[in-house]
Amino acid sequence: MQLENLIKNAYQESADGIRKGDLIKEVVGIREYILNSKKIIVPNWNKAKLDVINQVLKEFGLRKAKHLEFHTSSCDLTRMPAINKAIMALDIAPCDLVIARGRLGVPGSGSMLVIIDNKGRLLSAAISPPHIIHGKTIKDAVYYEMTLALERLGFTRK
Amino acid sequence: MQLENLIKNAYQESADGIRKGDLIKEVVGIREYILNSKKIIVPNWNKAKLDVINQVLKEFGLRKAKHLEFHTSSCDLTRMPAINKAIMALDIAPCDLVIARGRLGVPGSGSMLVIIDNKGRLLSAAISPPHIIHGKTIKDAVYYEMTLALERLGFTRK
Amino acid sequence: MQLENLIKNAYQESADGIRKGDLIKEVVGIREYILNSKKIIVPNWNKAKLDVINQVLKEFGLRKAKHLEFHTSSCDLTRMPAINKAIMALDIAPCDLVIARGRLGVPGSGSMLVIIDNKGRLLSAAISPPHIIHGKTIKDAVYYEMTLALERLGFTRK
Amino acid sequence: MQLENLIKNAYQESADGIRKGDLIKEVVGIREYILNSKKIIVPNWNKAKLDVINQVLKEFGLRKAKHLEFHTSSCDLTRMPAINKAIMALDIAPCDLVIARGRLGVPGSGSMLVIIDNKGRLLSAAISPPHIIHGKTIKDAVYYEMTLALERLGFTRK
Numbered sequence: 001m002q003l004e005n006l007i008k009n010a011y012q013e014s015a016d017g018i019r020k021g022d023l024i025k026e027v028v029g030i031r032e033y034i035l036n037s038k039k040i041i042v043p044n045w046n047k048a049k050l051d052v053i054n055q056v057l058k059e060f061g062l063r064k065a066k067h068l069e070f071h072t073s074s075c076d077l078t079r080m081p082a083i084n085k086a087i088m089a090l091d092i093a094p095c096d097l098v099i100a101r102g103r104l105g106v107p108g109s110g111s112m113l114v115i116i117d118n119k120g121r122l123l124s125a126a127i128s129p130p131h132i133i134h135g136k137t138i139k140d141a142v143y144y145e146m147t148l149a150l151e152r153l154g155f156t157r158k
Numbered sequence: 159m160q161l162e163n164l165i166k167n168a169y170q171e172s173a174d175g176i177r178k179g180d181l182i183k184e185v186v187g188i189r190e191y192i193l194n195s196k197k198i199i200v201p202n203w204n205k206a207k208l209d210v211i212n213q214v215l216k217e218f219g220l221r222k223a224k225h226l227e228f229h230t231s232s233c234d235l236t237r238m239p240a241i242n243k244a245i246m247a248l249d250i251a252p253c254d255l256v257i258a259r260g261r262l263g264v265p266g267s268g269s270m271l272v273i274i275d276n277k278g279r280l281l282s283a284a285i286s287p288p289h290i291i292h293g294k295t296i297k298d299a300v301y302y303e304m305t306l307a308l309e310r311l312g313f314t315r316k
Numbered sequence: 317m318q319l320e321n322l323i324k325n326a327y328q329e330s331a332d333g334i335r336k337g338d339l340i341k342e343v344v345g346i347r348e349y350i351l352n353s354k355k356i357i358v359p360n361w362n363k364a365k366l367d368v369i370n371q372v373l374k375e376f377g378l379r380k381a382k383h384l385e386f387h388t389s390s391c392d393l394t395r396m397p398a399i400n401k402a403i404m405a406l407d408i409a410p411c412d413l414v415i416a417r418g419r420l421g422v423p424g425s426g427s428m429l430v431i432i433d434n435k436g437r438l439l440s441a442a443i444s445p446p447h448i449i450h451g452k453t454i455k456d457a458v459y460y461e462m463t464l465a466l467e468r469l470g471f472t473r474k
Numbered sequence: 475m476q477l478e479n480l481i482k483n484a485y486q487e488s489a490d491g492i493r494k495g496d497l498i499k500e501v502v503g504i505r506e507y508i509l510n511s512k513k514i515i516v517p518n519w520n521k522a523k524l525d526v527i528n529q530v531l532k533e534f535g536l537r538k539a540k541h542l543e544f545h546t547s548s549c550d551l552t553r554m555p556a557i558n559k560a561i562m563a564l565d566i567a568p569c570d571l572v573i574a575r576g577r578l579g580v581p582g583s584g585s586m587l588v589i590i591d592n593k594g595r596l597l598s599a600a601i602s603p604p605h606i607i608h609g610k611t612i613k614d615a616v617y618y619e620m621t622l623a624l625e626r627l628g629f630t631r632k
Contacts, residue, residue, distance in 0.1 A: 002410070003264065004407070004408055004409055004410055006264075006265060006266065007264055007265055007407050007408050008386075008408035008409070010234075010265030010266075011234070011235045011265075011386070011387070011404070011408060012387075014231045014232075014234035014235055014390075015231075015235065015387035015390065017231060019231065019234060021288075021289050021290070022261070022265060022266045022267070022268065022288035022289060022290060023265070023266065023290070024290050025266075026264075026265045026266025026288075027266040027288050027290065027291065028266075029266060030264065030266045030267065070324075070327070071327070071328075071331040071551070073172045073173075073175060073177065073548075074172075074330075074331065074547075074548035074549075074551040074552075075548075075551070076168075076169070076172035076177060077169045077172055077173065077545070077548040077549070077562055078548075078552060078558060078561075078562070079278075079279060079280060079561060079565065080241075080280060083238075084552060087552075087553060088327070088551055088552070090435060091320070091323050091435065091437060091553065091580075092320055092321075092323050092324035092327060093320055093324070094318070094320055103180070104280060104282075104283060105279060105280025105281060105282070105283070106161065106164075106165055106184075106188065106279045106280060106281060106565075107164060107165055107168030107169075107180060107181070107184045108164065108168075108180045108181065108183075108184025108185040108186075108187060108188045108311075109180070109188065109280060109281060109282055109283075109311075110180065110282070110310055110311075112283075118435070119406060119407065119434070119435060119436060120237075120435060120436050121237060121263060121264045121407060122237060122238060122262060122263025122264060122267060123263060123264060123267060124262075124263070124267055124268070125262060125263070125267075125270075125285060126285065127283060127284065127285060127310075128310075129309075129310035129311070130179075130180035130184075130185050130310070130311075131179050131180060132179070132180060132181070132182050132185065133185065133310060133311070133312050134310075151287075152268055152285075152286075152287035152288070152291060152292075153266075153267075153268075153287070153288075153291070154291050160568070162565070162566055162567055162568055163566075165565050165566050166544075166566035166567070169544070169545070169562070169566060170545075172548075173545040173548065228482075228485070229393070229485070229486075229489035231390075232389075232390035232391075232393040232394075232488075232489065233390075233393070235387070235390040235391070235404055236390075236394060236400060236403075236404070237403060237407065242394060245394075245395060246393055246394070246485070248593060249395065249422075249478070249481050249593065249595060250478055250481050250482035250485060251478055251482070252476070252478055264407075276593070277564060277565065277592070277593060277594060278593060278594050279565060319580065322580075322581060322582065323580055323581055326550075326581030326582075327550070327551045327581075330547045330548075330550035330551055331547075331551065333547060335547065335550060337604075337605050337606070338577070338581060338582045338583070338584065338604035338605060338606060339581070339582065339606070340606050341582075342580075342581045342582025342604075343582040343604050343606065343607065344582075345582060346580065346582045346583065389488045389489075389491060389493065390488075392484075392485070392488035392493060393485045393488055393489065395594075395595060395596060396557075396596060399554075419496070420596060420598075420599060421595060421596025421597060421598070421599070422477065422480075422481055422500075422504065422595045422596060422597060423480060423481055423484030423485075423496060423497070423500045424480065424484075424496045424497065424499075424500025424501040424502075424503060424504045424627075425496070425504065425596060425597060425598055425599075425627075426496065426598070426626055426627075428599075436553075437553060437579060437580045438553060438554060438578060438579025438580060438583060439579060439580060439583060440578075440579070440583055440584070441578060441579070441583075441586075441601060442601065443599060443600065443601060443626075444626075445625075445626035445627070446495075446496035446500075446501050446626070446627075447495050447496060448495070448496060448497070448498050448501065449501065449626060449627070449628050450626075467603075468584055468601075468602075468603035468604070468607060468608075469582075469583075469584075469603070469604075469607070470607050
């Protein structure tokens with residue numbers, strides 16, 4: 001079922017006051033959208049995070065993402081940098097899926113990896129503590145976040 | 159240092175292209191804001207999540223939150239229900255801090271707990287997989303998210 | 317030229333600090349997107365506004381919009397109801413263009429009509445004072461806003 | 475009455491499905507908030523727009539705004555530059571009111587002047603066509619927008 005229909009049904013349940021929580025068919029719908037995504041882009045100023053993200057996508061049997069090289073530091077002057085980085089990428093490039101990683105909220109709030117679809121809808125995410133708290137390398141943090149963002153939807157390693 | 163100054167300095171670093179990541183003084187600034195918050199509110203239609211949130215706040219030596227009873231199902235018809243629930247609470251009640259829990263993104267995307275300040279800035283968050291994937295009780299999921307949202311900023315149990 | 321390319325070029329100019337303002341080719345790009353839109357939807361609980369909007373679209377030589385009947389009152393509990401109504405419609409229905417009308421901001425702030433594309437990007441808008449200030453009928457206010465939203469992009473009546 | 479209470483009552487009406495439109499007491503509440511605002515700021519890279527805005531504020535018997543000099547071009551890489559410029563200013567400076575002017579939506583969509591309060595709520599706004607369509611000087615456009623943003627709330631020249 002298309003995401004539009006799944007979302008419409010869920011919104012109807014909420015409007016009727018009978019919504020009980022996420023349905024398995026909704027989670028399956030998100031997984032199918034991600035599985036069927038042909039053009040996946042990762043916006044970033046350099047390629048550092050792209051290789052790690054592609055490694056995880058491969059381990060989960062998903063298509064490889066392409067690098068969208070662009071100025072992303074402007075997003076750090078917004079309230080939710082990671083989300084806004086993903087939206088910015090969506091607005092300047094044709095694509096089915098955007099995976100973006102950046103700050104969660106205010107400076108000091110740590111990081112977030114988000115997956116959005118071709119309309120800008122948030123499909124999944126994962127967050128990490130500020131680097132100075134967790135002490136992981138960026139590579140390890142992105143690997144962890146990308147894995148978590150897929151596993152929490154029920155994706156498994158091949 | 160006030161959040162306004164910390165944010166301004168961080169934005170200046172980003173505009174100058176020299177930002178390296180979260181600074182310890184920024185994380186400390188967020189912690190101090192949370193520690194000094196006198197009026198903490200939790201918007202929800204019923205009190206189910208409030209008791210768990212208050213239990214965790216107590217364990218971490220923070221002030222008790224108050225229940226803001228209001229229609230929150232309308233937020234489920236937005237792109238980011240948890241964030242919008244927090245903003246809605248901020249807009250209808252005087253407060254220093256809002257802690258809200260709701261859906262992360264599209265139906266099927268799991269849940270998110272967010273902590274925002276008195277201007278609506280996102281200070282911390284934690285996310286869980288969809289209930290049908292993780293199988294935890296709501297109580298356990300909220301306990302886990304509230305704990306994580308504090309620990310990732312360096313807060314520790316007393 | 318596709319909107320993605322026009323936006324990317326404009327963002328590049330802003331990142332380089334040389335942006336001077338809207339370019340004629342950008343305005344033309346928006347007009348072309350609107351002219352080529354096949355599926356135009358107007359979300360609303362009843363059909364009151366649809367007929368007026370369609371009358372204006374016809375006068376300007378544009379395709380007729382279709383009614384998306386859905387609960388839109390939930391959007392009134394958000395910070396920017398008109399925009400959120402448009403985004404909600406986009407998220408639950410396949411379409412090329414959404415035209416939505418609702419409150420501008422906080423209660424008492426008057427109304428806004430917005431036109432967004434299939435990615436949720438804001439193409440045009442028009443605002444009216446609160447009804448109790450201007451005293452126009454809803455029909456007249458919508459007619460005025462829809463006309464203004466098109467004329468400000470350089471569209472003219474046929 | 476505080477904005478929080480006015481908004482809460484309005485949201486309750488919407489949740490109950492009985493909302494009829496803006497109430498006079500809501501418009502009055504917004505006017506009072508603006509009249510009582512002591513610290514008004516205008517974010518901009520240079521002072522060009524500040525003088526015009528202050529001229530209009532004076533004509534309407536309101537307090538003078540102060541210049542918040544900051545990098546605002548990053549906001550032009552977001553979906554709604556004018557709103558995001560106002561929010562950015564709010565996040566980096568203590569204030570009661572922010573008046574910001576910038577692009578409405580996508581490049582080519584013209585400009586918007588917004589007035590937000592100390593929580594980031596949108597109180598009023600005015601929009602202009604793209605400069606290349608209307609041909610006004612920036613000074614005239616800002617004068618027009620600032621006047622309109624106040625008059626639509628029922629403010630009058632002294």
